[in-house]
Amino acid sequence: MLELKTVSKRIGEATHIDSVSMTMEPGSLNVLLGPTLSGKTSLMRLMAGLDRPTDGEVWVDGVNVTGLPVQKRDVAMVYQQFINYPAMTVYDNIASPMRIAKKRKAEIDNTVERVATLLQLKPYLKRLPLELSGGQQQRTALARALAKNAKLVLLDEPLANLDYKLREELRAELPRIFTQSGAVFVYATAEPEEALLLGGRTATLHEGRVTQFDDTVRLYRSPADLVTARTFSDPPLNVIGAVKQGDQFRAAGLALRVPDKFKNLFDGPYTIAFRPHHLSLASEASDNTISLQISVTEITGSESFLHATIGGEDWVVLEHGVHDPAPGTTVNVAPKLDQMLVFDRLGEAITPSTLQRAA
Amino acid sequence: MTDVPAGSAMAQADAASRTVPATRTRPQKPLRLKWLVPTLYIIFLMLPIYWLVNMSFKTTNEILSGISFYPANFTTDSYVEILTNPVWYWGYINSITYVVLNTILSVCVALPAAYAFSRYRFLGDKHLFFWLLTNRMAPPAVFALPFLQLYSSVGLFDTPFAVALAHCLFNIPLAVWILEGFMSGVPKEIDETAYIDGYSFPKFFVKIFMPLIASGIGVTMFFCFMFSWVEMLLAKTLTSVQAQPIAGVMTRTASSSGYELGLLAAAGVLTIIPGAIVIYFVRNYIAKGFALGRV
Numbered sequence: 316m317l318e319l320k321t322v323s324k325r326i327g328e329a330t331h332i333d334s335v336s337m338t339m340e341p342g343s344l345n346v347l348l349g350p351t352l353s354g355k356t357s358l359m360r361l362m363a364g365l366d367r368p369t370d371g372e373v374w375v376d377g378v379n380v381t382g383l384p385v386q387k388r389d390v391a392m393v394y395q396q397f398i399n400y401p402a403m404t405v406y407d408n409i410a411s412p413m414r415i416a417k418k419r420k421a422e423i424d425n426t427v428e429r430v431a432t433l434l435q436l437k438p439y440l441k442r443l444p445l446e447l448s449g450g451q452q453q454r455t456a457l458a459r460a461l462a463k464n465a466k467l468v469l470l471d472e473p474l475a476n477l478d479y480k481l482r483e484e485l486r487a488e489l490p491r492i493f494t495q496s497g498a499v500f501v502y503a504t505a506e507p508e509e510a511l512l513l514g515g516r517t518a519t520l521h522e523g524r525v526t527q528f529d530d531t532v533r534l535y536r537s538p539a540d541l542v543t544a545r546t547f548s549d550p551p552l553n554v555i556g557a558v559k560q561g562d563q564f565r566a567a568g569l570a571l572r573v574p575d576k577f578k579n580l581f582d583g584p585y586t587i588a589f590r591p592h593h594l595s596l597a598s599e600a601s602d603n604t605i606s607l608q609i610s611v612t613e614i615t616g617s618e619s620f621l622h623a624t625i626g627g628e629d630w631v632v633l634e635h636g637v638h639d640p641a642p643g644t645t646v647n648v649a650p651k652l653d654q655m656l657v658f659d660r661l662g663e664a665i666t667p668s669t670l671q672r673a674a
Numbered sequence: 675m676t677d678v679p680a681g682s683a684m685a686q687a688d689a690a691s692r693t694v695p696a697t698r699t700r701p702q703k704p705l706r707l708k709w710l711v712p713t714l715y716i717i718f719l720m721l722p723i724y725w726l727v728n729m730s731f732k733t734t735n736e737i738l739s740g741i742s743f744y745p746a747n748f749t750t751d752s753y754v755e756i757l758t759n760p761v762w763y764w765g766y767i768n769s770i771t772y773v774v775l776n777t778i779l780s781v782c783v784a785l786p787a788a789y790a791f792s793r794y795r796f797l798g799d800k801h802l803f804f805w806l807l808t809n810r811m812a813p814p815a816v817f818a819l820p821f822l823q824l825y826s827s828v829g830l831f832d833t834p835f836a837v838a839l840a841h842c843l844f845n846i847p848l849a850v851w852i853l854e855g856f857m858s859g860v861p862k863e864i865d866e867t868a869y870i871d872g873y874s875f876p877k878f879f880v881k882i883f884m885p886l887i888a889s890g891i892g893v894t895m896f897f898c899f900m901f902s903w904v905e906m907l908l909a910k911t912l913t914s915v916q917a918q919p920i921a922g923v924m925t926r927t928a929s930s931s932g933y934e935l936g937l938l939a940a941a942g943v944l945t946i947i948p949g950a951i952v953i954y955f956v957r958n959y960i961a962k963g964f965a966l967g968r969v
Binding site for chain 2: 403456
């Protein structure tokens with residue numbers, strides 16, 4: 316079990332990690348989700364013991380390990396860049412942590428064999444890492460982490476530099492391989508989609524703070540605040556400030572019926588948000604549609620991203636199939652009202668349960 | 675924009691390739707003189723060395739009697755003299771002793787220093803790093819007198835250690851600069867991965883890190899070797915009889931019984947050889963070394 320107790324990391328004036336507290340169980344898969352510079356790598360380095368926290372404590376299995384050198388911790392880590400020992404063969408690379416731990420030769424041989432089979436590296440054991448493709452190099456790094464059989468496994472965007480097909484394969488394999496070993500498994504990613512595919516629990520990071528740490532699907536469905544919702548949305552969340560008046564949310568160019576679950580909400584200013592795929596093109600304007608002026612359209616083939624501006628906010632509509640309205644044209648968009656996310660002025664999410672509690 | 679433009683580009687490429695033979699049919703004026711510049715370059719480059727080798731196989735009388743492009747009376751007497759006379763061959767042994775000592779010393783001291791400069795940030799690190807290089811800017815003559823006095827008083831005068839230590843003044847800064855460049859080319863994550871794997875610092879440094887910068891260490895040793903091998907002023911000042919370097923022996927012999935030019939030329943040839951051998955081994959890395967490892 317890994318516990319972070321109000322851990323902070325400051326370098327000079329800059330705060331990299333701001334009072335993070337988390338508890339992670341053995342055999343669990345924990346995703347750190349956040350954009351670049353949100354503190355994913357900094358947090359991982361604190362977990363590993365590569366850096367010492369400025370404040371707070373790190374506990375492993377009920378023992379305070381704050382300040383314990385990384386050699387004495389039971390940790391494995393894989394970086395986004397393919398980091399191997401270039402002067403050693405793939406076999407020696409995988410075997411190196413076990414050699415340091417003074418394991419017996421037969422045991423090392425067995426483990427390397429098993430791990431290499433698992434990661435499809437067997438034909439390359441005698442080669443040097445730089446003679447392999449990027450995917451094979453990263454699999455060598457993963458194999459070394461796996462062979463160490465550590466209690467804490469940290470993967471820092473391990474698939475970001477791989478090609479699409481390999482990423483799909485490894486993404487499905489990795490959680491299964493590592494959680495089987497009973498390790499605390501931490502996976503950092505900048506892609507919300509990847510977090511959802513991995514499952515487990517997700518912690519969303521924003522400017523060095525963990526904004527929420529919860530079951531991944533629950534976190535996606537009901538983010539606790541606006542920052543979390545924005546972090547866990549790709550393409551970006553469509554947000555607009557609106558005033559609730561009776562049974563309508565009103566804003567410039569927008570008047571939407573208040574969904575049943577928010578009926579008891581007091582009138583006043585709120586922030587409402589829709590995920591891009593909860594908006595769809597409507598053939599004509601009617602009640603509860605929003606008219607948007609298109610600025611750019613991106614077409615991937617099976618999907619179209621329609622970019623527009625409303626009330627000073629950039630919005631994206633994700634629509635299936637190819638749609639190509641000319642820039643400047645106005646389209647009508649029908650939101651799925653029951654999927655609406657509502658936040659108060661402080662950015663805290665309002666859900667039926669918070670409404671009940673207030674009432 | 676998928677199929678159509680690509681297809682037309684291919685058609686254009688086809689058309690272009692069909693026109694190529696037409697342009698080729700025009701006879702080109704062959705450039706008959708393109709061998710000239712490289713040949714002249716090599717002649718000018720090799721002439722002094724050839725002249726030295728040429729002289730080394732002549733007798734001193736023939737050298738003084740006028741110009742001749744090859745030895746009329748081929749003789750290896752000069753080489754025999756050098757390789758049998760202890761005054762001569764001890765010159766070489768002394769030189770090689772202090773050069774090797776200095777190279778080992780410089781690299782051993784520079785390795786940890788360069789690692790610190792490449793991996794850690796500390797107060798004044800950049801200034802200290804630059805200050806190291808300024809040591810190379812002072813002429814050796816400036817340091818000859820203080821070194822002579824210091825080494826005489828501690829009993830190091832006229833030993834290979836004196837010269838080896840004195841040459842560290844120039845070679846350690848250079849070695850730190852070259853090694854720092856090579857070390858900074860190794861990602862810091864490799865260090866961290868090794869620590870995570872459980873390597874202690876010394877074990878990591880020797881087993882993981884040094885093989886990665888092996889070419890850098892080789893180039894550094896080469897530069898230390900060369901600077902120490904060609905440096906004469908400090909080497910001559912800090913020795914008298916026991917540890918006299920080959921350069922010292924050469925100047926003394928020249929002034930003893932007139933000019934023994936054949937002997938000097940043979941000594942010169944033998945002095946070039948170690949450098950040539952060392953250059954051969956690091957020939958692929960020298961350019962990177964001159965750029966202080968920063969390519």
